[in-house]
Amino acid sequence: MPDIDLTKEASYFREKISKEKTITLDFGYLTGVVESWWNKNNHQETHILKTQLVNLFLTYLRAEDTFYFDKVGLANGCAAVCIKNVFSLDSPKLALTVHEALADLFHLTDIKYEYEEHKALYLKPFAEKYREWGNGHGDITPHSDDLYENLNVDYLALTVCRDITKTPTAYYFPCDLLCDLNDEEMHELLTMQATFISGKNVSGLKKRVRHVVKFSELYGFNFSLDFRIDSENGERMRATDGGQHVLDKIRAGLPNARCHVSTAETGTFLIVANHKILHARPMLNIDASEAREQAHTSTFNTTPRLLFRSKGPRKHYFPLDETTYTREAH
Structure with missing residues (x-):
């Protein structure tokens, strides 16, 4: 077997x-349509509202956005x-309906694990004691979700219902985390395996290589x-x-690594490819x-920061036309 040209391999990689890039879209031209529809129909059941909203998006969104x-x-x-x-209304039910509709349109299959209430992210009891937890007060280090599971999670989606703390989700492209690796270290990264726990x-301990x-x-x-x-x-x-020294070197560079942030405002939807981007969060x-007081007294309507989350594999792509949903509605 010929020797690998590490310079060429690393350069290509x-x-x-x-x-890799992020696309930012502004649905401001549709906010009024969404909220007018919501004010007339919000008394209906959630699954009916989601179907209606999917059809509304497919009817009114510009082609460059559905693309x-x-x-x-x-x-x-x-x-x-x-x-x-x-949307701009501070309504948990509206935020969840929008979240589920857009997750469907982006072909995300949401997975519910038996051990995790993963849908709503907000301060929960003893939040002030925890970091590395979506319902905690502390920071969360860059990571991709559920790497210890047998399932491959392709997408993570987050929708902001409210965030008076103005704490955005941060996300990192691997190119910005690996820029200090030399060619030999890059080759090691490309060929290594790791155990994820x-x-x-999670109750107990799960592992996957x-x-x-x-x-x-x-x-x-x-x-x-x-x-x-x-x-x-x-x-x-x-x-x-x-x-391990390669992983340690990347970790050491995290505090100075370039990152991007979402918009920490009502009506923001973020979806990332879970195996192309690492997401994180600073301390609230x-x-x-x-945080301690809010975690013990807050409801969906009073918690200072409420996001809805979906994560899971991609669905088989289907045609983006209204007949798909019209059939389901009958």
Whole structure:
């Protein structure tokens, strides 16, 4: 077998992953339509409202906006889509309906694990004591979701119902995390495997071994990276057969790594390709004592920060036409 040209290999890899991008869309031209429809129909059941809203989006959205529904995570597509101004009303029911409708349109199959109430993210009891937890007060280190599961999670989607703390979701492209690796370290990364372990949200301990980097013609380069450190189980990602120094070097660069942020405002929907982007969050912009008080007294209508979340594999792509949903509605 001929020797690998590490310079050529690393150069090709760097070039490819540097092309990943986020698309930002503004649905402000549709806000009034959505809220007018909502005010007339919000008494109906959630599944009926979702079907109506999907049809409304397909009827009124511009073609350049629907274009991205089946492009997230593809090699020639985009790694994330952030949509602003879908709605402006502070209504948990509306936020959840919008979230479920857009998740469907982006072909996300939401997975409900028996051990996790994952849909609503807000301050929960003892939130002030925890970091690395979506319902906690502390920061969350860059990671991709559920790498310890047998399932492959293709997408993560978040919708902001309210966020008076103004704490955005941060997300990192791998090209910005790996820029300090030399060619030899890059080769190690491309060939290594790691063990991924579960954290606070899982009873017991789950583990899965994955290749850290995988490639396919359809999806391009996909990554499995998780830099969180659990208070009980320790590092959530550990190299299996050498290469831990490479992961440690990436971790050491995280505080100075370039990142992007979503819009922490009512009516924002963010969807990311889970194996192309690592997501994170700084500590919430409220002090620990307020977090403790809010976590024990807040409801959906009073909590300072309420997001809805979906995560799971991609559905088989289907034609984006109204007949798909009209049949379901009857």
